[in-house]
Amino acid sequence: MSLVTVGIADFKVSNNPEDTLVTYSLGSCIGLAVYDPEAKIGGMLHYMLPDSSINQEKAEKNPAMFANKGIPLLFKQCYKLGADKKRMIIKVAGGSQIMDAASTFNIGKRNYAILRKIFWKNNVMVDGEDIGGNCNRTMYMQIDDGRINLKISKKGMVEL
C-alpha cells in the first residue's frame, strides 16, 4: 500500500489499487472524494476557498485552491482516466468552524454552500458527508474499493 498525500489546495487522482489517497488537517477547507467503483478510479480534492473571483491569477496557477475551479477539474481528471459520471460515488468532509464565530469567520460554511450549489446545477448527488462542527478531519480513500475513512479530532477513526 502506498500513501499518496493530497496537500492543501491540491488534488490527486489514481487508478492504482495499491494507493490510499490522504488529505490532512481539514478545518474550514473541504475534502471532496469521488470514486467510480466499476473502473476503480478515485480522486480527492482539498480546497481552501469558495470562489476564485478574488484572484484570477492565482486561479490560473492553482485551481485546486478554489471550489469553483477545483471541483470541475477533479471530475475531468477522473473522466480522463476512464471514470463515468453516472457511476461516481461522492463523499465530502470538512467545512468546520471555530467557536461562536460570526459569519465573517465562517469560510467553512461558504466552502460547503458553493459545493452544494455546483452539485445542484450539475445534478450530482452526495452519497456521504461529515461537515461542520469544531473538529478537524483527516480523510483517507482506498482506491481498491473506494472506502473512505475519517480521522476526526474528537472521535478517532470512523468510516464515511
Place this chain on the structure above:
Amino acid sequence: MSLMEEIIAAVDEMPPFPQVVQRAMQVLAEPEYEVSGLVDILKVDQAVTANILKLCNSAYFGLPRKVSSLKEAVVYLGATQLRQLLLSGAASKIYEKPNEGYAVFADELWRHALATAVMAQVIRRHLRLEIDENMIFTAALLHDVGKVVLSAFVSDKYRVIENLVENGKRSFQEAEKEILGFDHAEIGGKIAEKWDFPPAIIAAIAFHHEPFRSPKEFRLLAELVALANNLVVMVGYGTGVDGLACRGHDLLLKKMKLEEKDLEKLVLLFQTEMEKTCDIAGVGSG
C-alpha cells in the same frame, strides 16, 4: 506538590532560549549593525553557522557559486532572512519535544507555530499595521510554547478536559484553565518571562486567546497574534486534539474592518506565502 506547583516546576525546568540567537537578535534589531560583530556572535554555534550557509546555498536563492564564508552569507541574506532563520531554528527545536497532550500527528505544533507567524505577517502587510516585524514574527512563532510544558499535564487529564469542551461549550483553552489551574497561554507567558523577552512579546503570548486582557500599550500585538491564530486554526493548519475548539474574536474583525472577502484574501495570501516559507525551511506545507 499540588498540580499547579508541579506545572510551575515544569516551567522552571524549561531549557533557556539559545543565547546565540538572543544576542544575534539584539544586534539585528539595530538599524545599522556591524556585520563583523554579528559574525563573531554566530560563529560560536556550529549548528547555526551550518544552517546559515545551507540556506544561503539552497536552491531557493539559486546563487551562481557556493558561498562558504559566514560573513558573506550574513551579508547576502540580510537582516530579515537571518532573523527568521535564527528564530525558526530555535523554535523548531523547542516545539519538537513529544507532544502527546496536544498533537495528533508529529510536527503539528511546529507547523502551527510557523503558519501563525506567516499569517501574522500577511495580516500586518494587508492592514499596513505599524508594528515591528520582528516582534510579530517572534510572538507569533512562540505563542503556543506553553503547550510544550502543559502537554504531559493535558495528556493526564485529557478525558476531563475533553468532556468540558464537549458538554460545557468551553474552548479547549478555557477547559485547560478550569482543570489545571493554568492555560497554555499563561504558561507560555511565564516561559517568555523566564527567557527575558520584551514585555510586548510576553503579553502577546500570554493573551493570545484573550487579547482584550492585554495591557493597553501592547494590545495591538496581542490582537494581531490572536487573529492570526484564529485564522490558522480555522484553516486547520497543525491543529491537534483541540481541533477548532478555539474562540473566534469577532470584535477584532470589526475593529480591523475585515469582511468576508478580506478574510478569503488573507487565506489566499497566507497559503502562497506559507508554501514559499516551507520551501525555504524544508518542511512540508500540506
